[in-house]
Amino acid sequence: MATSIKTPAFITDKKILDQEFCALRKIADEASCKFLYSPKANSLPVVLRTAMKYVDGFGCSSPYELELVDRVCGPDTSCHLVGPLLTEAMLHAAGDRLDYLTFNSLSQRDRLHSLVPGPVQCGIRVNPELSFIHDPRYDPCRQNSKLGVPISELTRVSASNPDLLRGINGLHFHTNCDGTDFASLLATARHIQDLVPELLENLDWVNMGGGYLFDSADDKTDFFHAVEIFRDGFGLQVFIEPGAALTRRAGIIEATVHDLFDSGGVQIAVLDTTVNHMAEVFEFQFEPDVLGHVDGGVHDYLLAGCTCLAGDIFGEYTFDTPLCIGSKVTFLNMGAYTFSKAHRFNGVGLPTLCTREKDGSLKITHEDSFDAFARTMGMANNAIV
Template sequence: MQTRAGPLQSSLPTQMWVEFHRCWGKCGPGEARRPWLLNSIGNSSILSTNPNQATIDELAELAVVFAGAADSIATPAFVYEDAFIKSRCQHLKKISDQANCKLLYSIKALTLPWVLDLIEPYVHGFSTSSLFEATTAKNSLPAEGIVHLTTPGLRPDQISKISENCDYISFNTVSQWMRHKDDVAKDLEIGLRVNPEVSFLDDPRYDPCRAYSKLGISAYAIKEALGRRSPASHGISGLLFHNNCNSPDLQEVLVSVQKLERELDQVLTGLTWINLGGGYLFDKDSTNHDAFYEAVASLQTKYGLDVYIEPGSAFVRDAGFLVSKVLDLIKSEDRSIAVLDTTVNHLPESFEYEWRPDVLLDVDGGRFPYIIAGSTCLAGDVFGEYAFAEPLEIGSTIVMYGVGAYNLVKAHTFNGLPLPSIYSLGVNGEVTLMKEFTLEEQSARWGFEVIARFRN
């Protein structure tokens, strides 16, 4: 299903822009990320009033985009911006090329078909965590594209299909390896997932190296399993580790690699590849790029390894938006509550991990504060407290940004609320409906055969 709307036009009130700029300030000089916007907005008040800055604020750009697109988007909706995904692909490919390592996209972050098509030309392949993901990856890649897989839950009845759809598999435990090593295809590259046992995260829910972790094998256990024989004699050609989440500090890659070099030097000597996993954003806030290049170079010069990285969020996080509308405004004592046509169940981590999503045109010191809430019966269906330059109304559009990764793939349908529709925001500002979740699909999910019963 694909329907399109034409180029966007700005409809935001001038006073909103004045207040928005007063509260947010400027993002720094440079060119607009979306040059096509300039044709739509001309010399409107959203342009910076700073004579030394000929740019549009990044968040102001987004406000123009969604003010213009509001009438073209049936809410709730996830919107993914093609141009930003491409720019992230180009940026990540530049980094991987400079490091001389191989770039994979971890499709668990977002698995939409056209997004995979956008990313595919920039990567060596995709990394996956299940048979379904591996099959999707294989079917989305050209013949030369490669598929990596690791999972703590490897099913015996799926080994054959996994072998057909994967090129690399990293066993999560020694017992998993010993049970299934003879069942996989002979031409499959076999690795082990190592737990470096070095943590950088305060929240154990995100930490692969947490105490009593289910993810990976200690260096000691790997050496014990291999004994005095070379990895190759066991059919092992590589290692994978993944021990971070949304980190801006690339020094942590080097720390992890140096620990493995100390503890697994002889093992590394007998391998041909290593996968450094994901968990790093490689964005404008990232630091210590030289440490990342040093880590990759060390593995290549000391051991002659092919080095892979497999970011997920880094490709798509900031390309995704959840667009919704205000259904009701409630006065509760001295607080105002805006009820949206979406729910925290469309952004599950905002409830599970008490994460407050960013909302467009929420400003520090805004004169109109609201509690933004979802529309299910869950009392805790609340996104957080926000403030705006102008009061919200029934039908006002609310846009949450930076939600492109790990949200749609985890969203669910509590209270029978369908998943948000899915839109593509094209490189010229066109909005295209890519997928709408219908009552028929919702009914089929639960095994109802005759949808007419709901209409009588």
């Protein structure tokens, strides 16, 4: 796709975004559950504004996310917060803005519960100790996990020392990543139901987290069953808080080829983007989808990022037409965990932010600058140090 926009550019497609949120709203309504958006996947204002039209609230993980949601979506937006870091200062600053707060541990609840403003609904995160993710770096149920109270501990406490759960009226769990069917969600719901039924009897709500790609799962029966376990079995209000499912397809990164040369028999194409802009490509070591790549094409390239990191490469791609200096390369499915994790290592600026409007036109919404880079390095605007 050729555009006149300065690259690298992160382009959000508003039409796709709207379709994704609309589809999930329908699923949530069908399941009679509340639908939150998890802004950690993508917290660009265009995404928050679109989300606002469809969601029941936002599942934030930090005060900055909370404030961003508040500024973009307004003070009436329902905000939930859960994260391993919660401090007295955070509660003083943002407590009144919260509707739901989930403690990550019993110790966090013990220290901070008395500081939570009265109207805020408090929950506790549980680690169901049922793993579905093979890479422990992304598995909230890994051994010695820092995320949530192990369910074995919760079972013990709710039986022997229920006072430690005083003031708690919700349960939160989030245990998967990019799930393409809901079998593991249903297994988790059944597991929790079996292990802590008495606790569930005394609660008002449960948050089943995110981690599932709703549009990749044709059969959603297990999802509906999981909701029913809590909603019909225990009379709980059920929340879901997906992120990637809503945004991944709606973002692309467009880059330009700036150098081409042979290295050991392989054509290297150096782009003006980098794994800095797609941190998960490096973290997970996967090859992102590129427009125009064809298996068995004639022209092979190693697409490379522009930093000095040797491993700043995207992989080997094949095209029907040769690349030349100035060719555009478009990375697809970049809308989740890309811009929210992007950084400026090597002093490479962040991509220009653009939206593809519903009529197909492109609009630039933000351009990175040296001043912004300098500010993150602790330098005031125009300061000579």
